[in-house]
Amino acid sequence: MPSAAALLAWYDRNRRRLPWRAEPGAAADPYRVWLAEIMLQQTTVAAVIPYYERFLTLFPNLAALAAAEEGAVLAAWAGLGYYARARNLHACARAVAAAGGFPRDAAGLRALPGIGAYTAAAVAAIAFGQPVVPVDGNVARVVARLAAIEAPLPAAQGAIVAAAEAFGTAPEARARPGDFAQALFDLGATICTPTAPACALCPLRAGCAASRRGIAADLPRKAPKPERPLRHGVHFWLVDRQGQVLLRRRPPRGLLGGMTELPGTPWRAQPWNDAEWRAHAPMPAPWRAAGEVRHGFTHFELRLALFAADVPDIAADGFLRPRAELAAEALPSVMRKCVAVIGG
């Protein structure tokens, strides 16, 4: 069994300073811990920091976020991805505000929108000092190596969680649950990295089965991923005589749910021919080819053809924005790419 004491001693000297973290010895703010954890789901620290700072300015506390319109929250989230997180964040803020505060235990937190097993444990440990171990990608990698778990993910997840909980029962870990969790995060982020782990610098090396066997860099093993299919779409850049561009809102749920887009066709496996995409144009217009955009989503690759036209007046569903203000519009990244190609 690796040494929790050694891990915490390493953490006390090497901890990362992050905007949502309390200073050593200070109490963590549950609102900030929760907000950061939601943003950090499947998202790197570097990507989160500017969004976190902006969010805290717009919504400095739970009451402010609960009082905001969902559209304002989605707009502040634009570009960060996984937009269901923003909708759940808002719903969660209202539920917690109505209840008078966050539940202090993992089971209570787990019942809230957008909070799964990982986030419940992270908030319980970091904000409320509960003796639980959140297992994210970092912790899973560290623990799979410590215990030399060779079964591939996701089948190995149960064994990894069990090993993490066993590590967390050490008295030093139970005395500082939040620091123990964050120590595992920091170790995974800076020493026990996915490729080429710096085992020579690791405080847990003596207790690491994978390091001993020389297979640390090979763990955790992962099941092969299905290949991503290709999809095609066409989007339209329609400008009126006042220089206003037609935009519209996507359906409230599903892919990019509730976000703003240029009007376009559905995205499908087969490319669109001329007659097909014209049937989806917001109105008849002298369309001219205006470029192409490629964008990768988690489960498919997207190729968009862009067509532009100028008309005196726009008569179509959607809303208008001055072309010059589009850079400031809250757009998902794929639509930001379209604007950059056409209007850039």
Place this chain on the structure above:
DNA sequence: AAAACGGGGGA
């Protein structure tokens, strides 16, 4: 159990 759900940074 499997699929849906974004986007950016690093190897």
Place this chain on the structure above:
DNA sequence: TCCCCAGTTTT
């Protein structure tokens, strides 16, 4: 290019 990231929800 592929992989990974402080995962959750829906089917």
